[in-house]
Amino acid sequence: MKLIIAIIKPFKLEEVREALTKIGVQGLVVTEGKGFGRQSGHTEIYRGAEYAVTFVPKLKLELVVQDTLVGPATEAIATAAKTGRIGDGKIFVLPVDSAMRIRTAESGEDAL
Amino acid sequence: MKLIIAIIKPFKLEEVREALTKIGVQGLVVTEGKGFGRQSGHTEIYRGAEYAVTFVPKLKLELVVQDTLVGPATEAIATAAKTGRIGDGKIFVLPVDSAMRIRTAESGEDAL
Amino acid sequence: MKLIIAIIKPFKLEEVREALTKIGVQGLVVTEGKGFGRQSGHTEIYRGAEYAVTFVPKLKLELVVQDTLVGPATEAIATAAKTGRIGDGKIFVLPVDSAMRIRTAESGEDAL
Amino acid sequence: MTRISPIRLDDFRGTNPMNKTLLLGAATALTFLAMPASAQDSGGGVPADSVFVFNTLLFLIGGFLVMWMAAGFAMLEAGLVRSKNVSMQCTKNIALFSLAGIMFTLVGYNVLYPGDGNWLYEGWVGNPSVKDIKLLDEAGNPTVAAGDGYSSGSDFFFQLMFCAATASIVSGTLAERIKLWPFLIFTAILTGLIYPIVASWQWGGGVLSAAGFSDFAGSTLVHSTGGWAALAGAILLGARRGKFRDGQVHPMPGSSMPLATLGTFILWLGWFGFNGGSQLALGSIADADAVSQIFANTNIAASGGALAAMVLTQLLYGKVDLTMVLNGALAGLVSITAEPLAPTMIEAMLIGAIGGVIVVFAVPLLDKMRIDDVVGAIPVHLLAGIWGTIAVAFNTQTEISEGVARTMSEQVMVQLYGIGLVGLFTFAVSFMLFLILKLFVGIRVSEEDEYIGLDAAEIGIEAYPEFGKGSQSL
Amino acid sequence: MTRISPIRLDDFRGTNPMNKTLLLGAATALTFLAMPASAQDSGGGVPADSVFVFNTLLFLIGGFLVMWMAAGFAMLEAGLVRSKNVSMQCTKNIALFSLAGIMFTLVGYNVLYPGDGNWLYEGWVGNPSVKDIKLLDEAGNPTVAAGDGYSSGSDFFFQLMFCAATASIVSGTLAERIKLWPFLIFTAILTGLIYPIVASWQWGGGVLSAAGFSDFAGSTLVHSTGGWAALAGAILLGARRGKFRDGQVHPMPGSSMPLATLGTFILWLGWFGFNGGSQLALGSIADADAVSQIFANTNIAASGGALAAMVLTQLLYGKVDLTMVLNGALAGLVSITAEPLAPTMIEAMLIGAIGGVIVVFAVPLLDKMRIDDVVGAIPVHLLAGIWGTIAVAFNTQTEISEGVARTMSEQVMVQLYGIGLVGLFTFAVSFMLFLILKLFVGIRVSEEDEYIGLDAAEIGIEAYPEFGKGSQSL
Amino acid sequence: MTRISPIRLDDFRGTNPMNKTLLLGAATALTFLAMPASAQDSGGGVPADSVFVFNTLLFLIGGFLVMWMAAGFAMLEAGLVRSKNVSMQCTKNIALFSLAGIMFTLVGYNVLYPGDGNWLYEGWVGNPSVKDIKLLDEAGNPTVAAGDGYSSGSDFFFQLMFCAATASIVSGTLAERIKLWPFLIFTAILTGLIYPIVASWQWGGGVLSAAGFSDFAGSTLVHSTGGWAALAGAILLGARRGKFRDGQVHPMPGSSMPLATLGTFILWLGWFGFNGGSQLALGSIADADAVSQIFANTNIAASGGALAAMVLTQLLYGKVDLTMVLNGALAGLVSITAEPLAPTMIEAMLIGAIGGVIVVFAVPLLDKMRIDDVVGAIPVHLLAGIWGTIAVAFNTQTEISEGVARTMSEQVMVQLYGIGLVGLFTFAVSFMLFLILKLFVGIRVSEEDEYIGLDAAEIGIEAYPEFGKGSQSL
Numbered sequence A, B, C: 001m002k003l004i005i006a007i008i009k010p011f012k013l014e015e016v017r018e019a020l021t022k023i024g025v026q027g028l029v030v031t032e033g034k035g036f037g038r039q040s041g042h043t044e045i046y047r048g049a050e051y052a053v054t055f056v057p058k059l060k061l062e063l064v065v066q067d068t069l070v071g072p073a074t075e076a077i078a079t080a081a082k083t084g085r086i087g088d089g090k091i092f093v094l095p096v097d098s099a100m101r102i103r104t105a106e107s108g109e110d111a112l
Numbered sequence D, E, F: 001m002t003r004i005s006p007i008r009l010d011d012f013r014g015t016n017p018m019n020k021t022l023l024l025g026a027a028t029a030l031t032f033l034a035m036p037a038s039a040q041d042s043g044g045g046v047p048a049d050s051v052f053v054f055n056t057l058l059f060l061i062g063g064f065l066v067m068w069m070a071a072g073f074a075m076l077e078a079g080l081v082r083s084k085n086v087s088m089q090c091t092k093n094i095a096l097f098s099l100a101g102i103m104f105t106l107v108g109y110n111v112l113y114p115g116d117g118n119w120l121y122e123g124w125v126g127n128p129s130v131k132d133i134k135l136l137d138e139a140g141n142p143t144v145a146a147g148d149g150y151s152s153g154s155d156f157f158f159q160l161m162f163c164a165a166t167a168s169i170v171s172g173t174l175a176e177r178i179k180l181w182p183f184l185i186f187t188a189i190l191t192g193l194i195y196p197i198v199a200s201w202q203w204g205g206g207v208l209s210a211a212g213f214s215d216f217a218g219s220t221l222v223h224s225t226g227g228w229a230a231l232a233g234a235i236l237l238g239a240r241r242g243k244f245r246d247g248q249v250h251p252m253p254g255s256s257m258p259l260a261t262l263g264t265f266i267l268w269l270g271w272f273g274f275n276g277g278s279q280l281a282l283g284s285i286a287d288a289d290a291v292s293q294i295f296a297n298t299n300i301a302a303s304g305g306a307l308a309a310m311v312l313t314q315l316l317y318g319k320v321d322l323t324m325v326l327n328g329a330l331a332g333l334v335s336i337t338a339e340p341l342a343p344t345m346i347e348a349m350l351i352g353a354i355g356g357v358i359v360v361f362a363v364p365l366l367d368k369m370r371i372d373d374v375v376g377a378i379p380v381h382l383l384a385g386i387w388g389t390i391a392v393a394f395n396t397q398t399e400i401s402e403g404v405a406r407t408m409s410e411q412v413m414v415q416l417y418g419i420g421l422v423g424l425f426t427f428a429v430s431f432m433l434f435l436i437l438k439l440f441v442g443i444r445v446s447e448e449d450e451y452i453g454l455d456a457a458e459i460g461i462e463a464y465p466e467f468g469k470g471s472q473s474l
């Protein structure tokens, strides 16, 4: 089992979710975040003074998948989230020791 | 040391926190998230048109614990967060290489 | 590659980001969270009744770095985020299997 | 303090037994009184037609100011409930105001002002009938003579707003847990019958008026009536889940302090119409002076209430509690409402300040009694209303319509009689009504609906979809 | 229902052909009419100077109430757009109100009231010129005689607010995608020329007035005019991206229901000035009665509209839709605006209720036609405005200025003629204007700008920087 | 531009040396003046008692409109501070308004209007004493004669609101860092003594009035006074931490643009009462014309200010700055306040527009001087107030009460004298007062408290507990 962390542009959420559903991913969790990276922020003027907005709104998706789904899921995300412009985001894969479904106490891949 | 990620129903936070405190967990961090899973969202009607609310509010708890606490912590969360109804959430355990307390620069299990 | 998770006091964000930029970190993502730990919350009085605010606002930084940067990055964060007072936060390091840049499909350390 | 003020203006808001034939609405008798002082004497006085226009204008201005209070209640309540119930609170407020407008027309007005011979039970219950106003005939001529002293449409408009205010009071207390439609059914009966019956006892020339009760603009008739109904509902509904857990009070902070503050300022503004308009006449120097005094007194009573609550919460809790300051201002306003004319400004300030003190002590007291009043309407409207009604007696020794002079303690008894009668009737009827609704329809949303909030559960409209847990926040 | 009401007051808002020399502004002729009933007869009547003051006061009070509607539109729209466009919506609302104030002064007022001989094309287009008011001469004496019946500055102030309201209607429909400056260019022409020309046809004594059209306070002249302009803009702009995707409607919930509710209450309050002030006179018993009737009718029409929408959405969707209730109240108000005086209160309630029903059906209908009206201004102002204008005929059989009596169906035809003329002209001119702007300047923001929101893209000011995705939220 | 306007109305707001015995309040002398034009001649004129009612009504309407400005300041400031200080800003606004109501009663009113012989130092400082109003005697008869021309209670009510407005100005500048109680102590002295003393120099018939200074509704006396006090406080308090870091300005965007917009609209509405009511009389054709002119001028000055700021920020920064547009509208209003009657509408527009321009340049200038004015009150109220006061001279060549005619440049000197005197006194006294508070009580919250916000630190009430970093946001 692996944890896939994907950082994407917010307006791509729906497409990514649909792409993942298609390949059989059954669950995930999304959090709002602010990203810092090559895609720089911008400056604003408020009452005559400039200020920098350094961080860019991003969404962070997290999903734990069985090992066989890591490839397809990564690809699905990459394809759906891609605009080709700077700031599209990243996909990280991390090892997972165990998983459990709270409702049923199932564990391992059954919990996903 | 392990990182426990728990996705729970929001109104269970207080119970889970108390359960964890009881078994000696000293710290954790909570973030708001939106979940997608078997528990489906719902549809709303706004000005005569339907729309789907796909994501369900969830809380994500993260806590790093020493290896011996993984079992009790998982169990404490599972028990406290359970309603028995769909959408109760998941518990994932991930390996952690190292930990550090910023204030004291303590590291390893002392940092928790 | 490692994932560094840092939990810090919100007003330290700018300093931490600058410290990381200096040592060559090129990206990270921040999420708002609420922390529970030794730094306790406080009580408030609303309309004559007391209530406890258990959780303290924290920021969670996540960054994936190549192995050689783990040490410097940890140190940079620890130095910049430190106030010396309780609640300064933690730094955790987790193993990462793989990374990918969505825009270019680069992978591994090139993706960071 | 044993002065004699011979003729109290508010006694004439309703029936003057000696002049029944003239009684066509709320202010008729008053105008009748006012005229000798102004219109009828034309030696520099105000001509009768001008008096008519002035009085009408007072009703219209007073009326739109009190109408504005509907927005004040809406904002105050929207600010003091949690964000998951804000859309519902807005819905209830605009619905109840609309409903009051219709029920008062269809039934309430004529119940409130039975006039001569239109009582169902003399002095107690007026005859319900539609008030379908048509003031100008086909030729564009007024259907009613100038002698009435004001346009009856303006009076209707003004009185309607009082009826609506009564209903607004209830919605705040019962927020975050009562179902929409049962609440509206209650509102319909409150605005169509309960409030009109109560108010008819005094302003319609009924039993309280006959007893010498004095309540200038309605500390008891409007505010306590709303407060009693709210109390009955709160008891039958029970507290919000989690409010009283493990023997402790668990506050549920309101979602928006600026909206609550805005609501309070709106109500404060509207109150000039509420109290000032209740002078019911503007067409003479005496009336203009009276309205001016009322404006000044109303303002300083609110100031007194706000500052008293501020100082007291600082002393009690070491911190000023903004919501209490807002409640305190309103309690000051409610307190002065029973008699905004007779006191001097300093007296008015003190009357208001005591209202503010009442709030600060009553809010936690209600919590101790496990009565969950979301916005503090019971302390503000019921308790400060009682205080204000009693305070009338300290200030004046009235020679009432029957021509009887009273000592202060005699008047206190009359005031208590009125307070008791209104309380008994309103509480009992409201309680029964809520009970019937509870048994046959259900008044409280389910535990799950309460948890997810009435916005999601009952109306499917989020107040702030992009903030907090809103569905559009990603 | 074949009553004859001999002389309708609103016919005199503009030119009375027989008294052209007297025409100096909107209300002149009316005062002329009102006087016999009041000022001129001094046997208990209101003296001429008092009439002057009363009428002026009505304009001033009515004017500031209608001015307040600008805040109502701003809050309603701020509440119904998404948070990323809220600052822009606030900017547009304060800018359009400012611009209307200047354009109406520089051009509009004199176009609206060409008076005798100041037409460019008799009955159709007035001569544009600056209205640079100076009412008192160097010696502090009025520059205009008491015989006018009111201060022309107060009339100007009042009429200006109607002009501004027309522009406010447009901004809501086109929200979240139209560029700021092209919108303001359109606003300048709308308030300087389009609205004044349309309104001059009736209130300036032009073609519609001659044809016997009847529109008391502007269901067609103000509200439909705004609505037609909004419709033209909406068609040319196209819908917000994502609103109509994959053959489906994708709602974009408004960011703040309490602000939308507040806006509605503000508009409701302001409408008493809108309709009540349109009586244009207060200085007699008949006028005071008329204004009172209007207040009462206006209120119950709003109540009817709100409740109708509430019940209907409950029946149709199983849930009350708060935004529809708010729209319903406003539709009730628009519906009664064409004739708030003649109906009895029950009739007014029904007229308003039908307005509410129209909204509930028209909102999804517009969606089906792929016309994206962000706040529902087209159903509320255009459609309910048409309904209200037609309803005038049911209620009265008017003997108009030419002295001709009409049957109800004859009057319906006249009303339809007016509706059609205004619609054709306003829609065509607005469409052309938006088209020119589209071709030469561009009216729509880029896809990316629309995505990030107009606040970030065009004005760089976030409405809520610390909430949701706000840049200061960390 | 060398016209002679013989008798300026505002000169009579205070003492008329020739008629001292008549002086009972703010408007006495004015009424005396107004009467010949209206009441005293009954050939079609307004009868004396009607004049009394009209004038009183103007004060009451003007008063409630200015009262409403308190809500406007509260919303504007709540919108322009960061969310962690919003509850505190609401608290300060309702507290200062309450406090002003009490201090003005206990001390201020009689200091402002010393009348004949009630000066402590003739022309400079009035005798402090309580104004405990009681207008009707026990028999319900007015205690003051009709000859006064208005009810003194209505005048009190009106004047009180000006006093409160002065205090509101200060709270915005000092937001986000001043402690609650020291701020309130300052407010008490400002409303009880500083403002009344300053205003007495002109409106109480003191030194400025004698010098021929002209300030119709208080550009200097109210707005600059508030502005000077704010400036003194801002200098002594220092800037918010982080505002001027590393030699740069770091903006701290306001938390809610719609609330700031609402506040501006409220102030705009209230200003009709502020300026219109300052005519102090409505009971004649001349007065009705004057009030009408004032309404029209006030509105277009605000429009001019808003549009000027809009165009200028677009040119300077390539983007419209909404907060500057809001400030611009207010600056337009402040600018016209010193003389809203004499200019024609076009002149009024230009006067307002220059106010808007001042704001756009002054806001960054203050930043350069490291003076941290959170809401822009100093540019809006102090600087535009100075501009408006000087502009009086361009517009009129006044023959003042002493019967002396002046050239424009002579009048400029008198205006500058008044501006200087008020500035010197207010700034010096405020500075000393804040200094004393700083030394003995402390005026600024600790670094940590400032960081967590005044809501958490000082009053423990979050403005938006469920949004952003709110404690209930999980």
Ligand SMILES: Nc1ncnc2c1ncn2[C@@H]1O[C@H](COP(=O)(O)OP(=O)(O)O)[C@@H](O)[C@H]1O
Pocket: A007, A034, A035, A036, A037, A038, A039, A040, A056, A058, A085, A086, A087, A088, A089, A090, C026, C027, C028, C029, C030, C062, C063, C064, C065, C101, C102, C103, C112
């Ligand atoms: N090393 C990293 N670790 C974690 N998140 C990162 C890292 N680098 C970038 N990100 C996230 O990915 C987002 C996009 O990265 P960026 O460098 O801007 O563009 P791109 O993805 O096109 O390379 C950033 O806003 C940030 O949230």
Ligand SMILES: Nc1ncnc2c1ncn2[C@@H]1O[C@H](COP(=O)(O)OP(=O)(O)O)[C@@H](O)[C@H]1O
Pocket: A026, A027, A028, A029, A030, A062, A063, A064, A065, A101, A102, A103, A112, B007, B034, B035, B036, B037, B038, B039, B040, B056, B058, B085, B086, B087, B088, B089, B090
């Ligand atoms: N594979 C997964 N990876 C990460 N989070 C998941 C995964 N599956 C479910 N979740 C999270 O757990 C929540 C509950 O899951 P769901 O399938 O709805 O019900 P249950 O927990 O009862 O199986 C989801 O809303 C989602 O946030």
Ligand SMILES: Nc1ncnc2c1ncn2[C@@H]1O[C@H](COP(=O)(O)OP(=O)(O)O)[C@@H](O)[C@H]1O
Pocket: B026, B027, B028, B029, B030, B062, B063, B064, B065, B101, B102, B103, B112, C007, C034, C035, C036, C037, C038, C039, C040, C056, C058, C085, C086, C087, C088, C089, C090
């Ligand atoms: N075991 C843990 N796992 C994850 N997060 C933790 C853990 N312990 C503490 N934290 C986070 O770190 C923050 C600071 O910890 P705390 O114990 O309060 O102080 P300190 O960092 O000084 O030891 C907490 O608020 C919490 O968010």
